[in-house]
Amino acid sequence: MRLSAYPIQNLKEVPAEAEIVSHQLMLRAGLIRRLAGGLYTWLPFGLRVLRRVERVIREEMNRAGALEVAMPVAQPAELWVESGRWEEFGPELLRFRDRHARDLVLGPTHEEVITDLARRELHSYRQLPVNFYQIQTKFRDETRPRFGVMRAREFVMKDAYSFHVDAVSLQDGYRRMYDAYSAIFTRLGLRFRAVHADTGAIGGSASQEFHVLADSGEDAIVFSDGDDYAANLELAAALPADGPRPPARATLATVATPGARTIAEVSALLGVAPAQTVKTLIVEGEDGGPVALVLRGDHELNALKAARLPGVLAPLRLADAARVAAAAGCEPGFVAPVGLRCRLYADHAAARLADFVCGANQADAHLTGVNWGRDLAEPETVDLRNVVAGDPSPGGRGRLQIARGIEVGHIFQLGSKYSEALGATVLDEQGRSVPMQMGCYGIGVTRIVAAAIEQNHDERGIIWPAPLAPFQVVLVPLNQARSERVRATAEQLYAELEAAGIDTLLDDRDARPGVKFADAELIGIPHRVVIAERGLDAGRLEYRHRTATASEDFVATAALPFLRAKFGAEH
RNA sequence: CGGGGUGUAGCUCAGCCUGGUAGAGCACUACGUUCGGGACGUAGGAGUCGCAGGUUCAAAUCCUGUCACCCCGACCA
Incomplete structure (x- = not known):
């Protein structure tokens, strides 16, 4: 394809609508244009x-x-x-x-x-x-x-x-x-x-x-x-940790925690690690009543696992403030597993805690030194949380990443x-x-x-893996308007490559060298051949791969075998 | 669907607070110079300021509504 006959320009500036790199580059390199929300036109390169x-x-x-x-x-x-x-x-x-x-x-x-x-x-x-x-x-x-x-x-x-x-x-x-x-x-x-x-x-x-x-x-x-x-x-799957629960040492106490609703606020206020706290989520049950789910403070609920539990409504729905108040007698943020009358599931990790911190089922207060089996019944333990990096692999060996x-x-x-x-x-x-x-x-x-x-780009633009590239080679004749032999050499090489079935882009625009280089790199064509006065006296052209930092010369008459060797070396 | 934000030239944005002749850079057109890393000069073309209504002598600017787009959330306790 001849770039002189291609009417769509590349964008120098990053379009405001694009947030991630691939979207920005697809717009800048002229692969796509937006028609409406979530609807895109694919341009010739794309x-x-x-x-x-x-x-x-x-x-x-x-x-x-x-x-x-x-x-x-x-x-x-x-x-x-x-x-x-x-x-x-x-x-x-x-x-x-x-x-x-x-x-x-x-x-x-x-x-x-x-x-x-x-x-x-x-x-x-x-x-x-x-x-x-x-x-x-x-x-x-x-x-x-x-x-x-x-x-x-x-x-x-x-x-x-x-x-x-x-x-x-x-x-x-x-x-x-x-x-x-x-x-x-x-x-x-x-x-x-x-x-x-x-x-x-x-x-x-x-x-x-x-x-x-x-x-x-x-x-x-x-x-x-x-x-x-x-x-x-x-x-x-999050496996239960090995070993028994540590023994209870602390005594149960109620402490004032005005306004501290989140785990982060509570642990900062009490000087306790989030992993030593417990959070209690009230979700809707299949029968319309509430179900309590207990997690360690630093863990995240896995909605899919929760929704599979007997008695829990699928898909999972968190109870609204009114239902929480009906079940626990307080607003969300201060719910405790202690004294709840509804069905309760505890995550393995939460169930293994001793002397933990949780809500108090009353506003602006939390309990400390709470222990399963002493201050509240031993819970039914299940896998409820998202795994975190470092958890043991369910496959049996290694740690999860x-x-x-x-x-x-x-x-x-x-x-x-x-x-x-x-x-x-x-x-x-x-x-x-x-x-x-x-x-x-x-x-x-x-x-x-x-x-x-997303996987293949640098600050200059796209770097297409060979099987995806819109063109294999881009030919860049420099100042061809002023050099008949540059123009003729580029034309001849273009015809030769096309005849050999190689997808070739000829940048025959009357543009300055810097513009041509920048565009070729933005579009991400893997192989580039520069045709310029500089090498022609010696019958040489210049080759460079999109990922290379330096160029190399080759003999113009041997362009086809030279490039074929480069294509072959790519994988 | 909930919350926040933005709509001004093809693109990126300023101007709005404090109402008074619509701007810059890039892109585009012409001519000249320049020519191996996004050139420069001169001259130009280009915008119903998203749309509708209102306030006002006067609205891009203030008010109301509406549409579109973007971001965050919808796994909080």
Whole structure:
């Protein structure tokens, strides 16, 4: 491509709307433009990158034996009513009506549509297993779209759905997708981790997420330094600590703590470490009554774990101030597990404390020297908290570490949730009608572009991993308007590279050298060739990789083999 | 959905408090100089000040409403 024929300029200044690096660079380098909240136009450079991502995904999916299809974006409401998700999905599902007043949805995912296809087309175990996939635009009406393309309302997703006669085959298909995903993210040059995850709204049993590691990631992921345990923070198990509870030494006392509602305020006021305090959360129970959850002061409640406890309302809802007052007789901030009449669960770590500090169930006071089994009953202990770095690994060896990740892939064993709801059955070997076992597998294609930039940039701009780069090489002729031989050499080299099938960007603009260098670096083209008067007398051109700090000369007539060697050396 | 903030030229922003002829830098057009790290000079073009209503002799500026966008929160005790 000739840059002289490309009308869109790079931005020198950082657009005010962009907060994270990838969003800023995508705007500055002219990859995307915002149309409205969470809606983006992909410009030619950005689209090239997107197509590169798609190509790698397509190749690996095909290699894994998956079959590409294209399903409609608009879907009839009937299917969603049938699956139950017309009610379940909530406002993220964009619904609308056509001229005949028929309800439709804009597809946020395609389990219903593919299951409908499967029930029409698949009748025998002999047709299984099969895996259908598509790369297509999805729409989810996010509460708060942000970070540009990272959390947009409209985005491109690769979604695949596998159908099996039994659970064994499903596990096999799931494993193949795991391997395919690993191959995809490896080929894309991303540093990633697969972690065990909750199945959430989509449903099903086993599930793993693939995260690109980046500090700006919205998710916390947990992994062990001593074994291969890896999980999403919401799923990571906190093991009970070894050893017995220390003996009680202190006597129970009530101390005045006016206005001290938070753990931080209480521990500062009393001169006690947060880890020696306990906080009591009142949540709503299944029966409408309150349930108390007790955590160590420095620990965070894990809502998912809490919502799974018997008697606790799922999804978890904290009680409002009025309910707290009814249950504990005080306002939030001073609740104590002592003397509560409702059902109570204590986290393992909280239950192991002796002589701890907690609320007093009255305003502006806390209790000190509190002990389980003496001042209040021994609690029912469960895992209630988020793990923290340094916790022992549930895998058995090593300690847990926590990192930030960007979720770019998610694979599920769905089982028969949708096939049963929609009646997608096949006859098995014994001639029995069984619901198909399903798996589903997603990749956030547009998000990968942003994630790749989060992982690969410097102060000058993007540094594309080779498989993602919109162009492999950029040719930078300097002052070509005043040097016919610079211009001619650049043209000749451009024609040669294009003919050899190399994606080449020719910066034939009448711009000053500094402008050309800066733009090439902002856009992040991996390989750069400078054509200038300086080397031409000796028949030499200048090469530099985007990540290199110095340039090297090479013989102009041997450009093609020289560059090919450089491409090859990149991996 | 709750809280906070911002809407002024294509972009980044000043001007608003204290009402009185709408500004700067970048970008754009023309000409000249310059030319291996985001040049310089001269001359230009470009804005219903988000929108609607109100107050006033007079509103970008004050008031009310509304829309859009951004940030924080929705895992507090």
